[in-house]
Amino acid sequence: MSLRVNGIVIDARRVADEIDQHQDAADPEVAAQHALVSRELLRQRAFDLRLFNENDAMGASDDAIVDALFSRDVHVHRPTEAECRAYFHEHAGQFRVGDRVQASHILFAMSATVPLSTTLERAQLALNTVLANPDAFESVAQAMSDCPSGRAGGSLGMLARGSGAPEFELVLFCGDRLGVVPRLVNTRYGFHVVRIERRVKGHMPRFERVAGRIAAQLYEQARARALRHYVALLAGAAEICGANDDDGPLRMQ
Numbered sequence: 001m002s003l004r005v006n007g008i009v010i011d012a013r014r015v016a017d018e019i020d021q022h023q024d025a026a027d028p029e030v031a032a033q034h035a036l037v038s039r040e041l042l043r044q045r046a047f048d049l050r051l052f053n054e055n056d057a058m059g060a061s062d063d064a065i066v067d068a069l070f071s072r073d074v075h076v077h078r079p080t081e082a083e084c085r086a087y088f089h090e091h092a093g094q095f096r097v098g099d100r101v102q103a104s105h106i107l108f109a110m111s112a113t114v115p116l117s118t119t120l121e122r123a124q125l126a127l128n129t130v131l132a133n134p135d136a137f138e139s140v141a142q143a144m145s146d147c148p149s150g151r152a153g154g155s156l157g158m159l160a161r162g163s164g165a166p167e168f169e170l171v172l173f174c175g176d177r178l179g180v181v182p183r184l185v186n187t188r189y190g191f192h193v194v195r196i197e198r199r200v201k202g203h204m205p206r207f208e209r210v211a212g213r214i215a216a217q218l219y220e221q222a223r224a225r226a227l228r229h230y231v232a233l234l235a236g237a238a239e240i241c242g243a244n245d246d247d248g249p250l251r252m253q
């Protein structure tokens with residue numbers, strides 16, 4: 001069965017092209033289907049409301065379509081100063097300046113020629129091994145890591161904020177934990193087994209210096225939640241059939 005949204009077909013080639021954007025998902029193909037269905041629902045809604053004509057709706061960017069729909073249908077809450085201050089105090093570690101972490105990792109890189117499940121299985125095996133025997137970290141890194149750092153036992157040296165992938169840094173700079181992180185860290189590069197060896201704390205800036213960044217971050221989080229809810233409402237009123245769904249319409253999350 002083809003992937004269809006209210007009778008509009010999303011062909012397999014588009015799904016295949018989209019999969020590359022979702023390699024860090026548990027099921028990249030389903031994630032790609034959901035993304036394409038979401039975009040099609042939003043495009044159709046914009047056309048139905050005559051916010052764009054058909055040609056413009058086809059050529060408009062995703063952001064332009066969402067902006068047009070939100071200006072008509074959705075109010076996104078803008079955070080107050082009190083909410084921003086509360087976030088600042090509750091997540092102080094995100095805003096310290098000069099934090100550094102000495103860390104090592106074992107990387108299991110994504111590959112178009114290796115099934116995701118195989119890569120995940122190897123990564124989990126390595127994690128289980130070093131959790132049971134932390135002294136084995138260097139030898140496991142040398143034997144299994146897909147990163148050149150594996151030759152040095154996985155050592156990444158002393159890292160500052162902004163030097164790595166954001167999803168990797170969320171783990172490195174969150175909290176005060178030392179030792180092997182007890183779960184795999186998933187980034188755009190693959191799965192990582194991570195060990196944190198030392199922390200050097202920086203200093204806290206004044207709230208006023210980061211207030212704008214916090215407000216923008218909280219607004220984007222609220223906008224993302226509103227968008228998920230909006231798409232779910234559209235999906236509930238739509239006829240959606242998915243290529244990987246043997247039991248009926250593709251379920252939107």
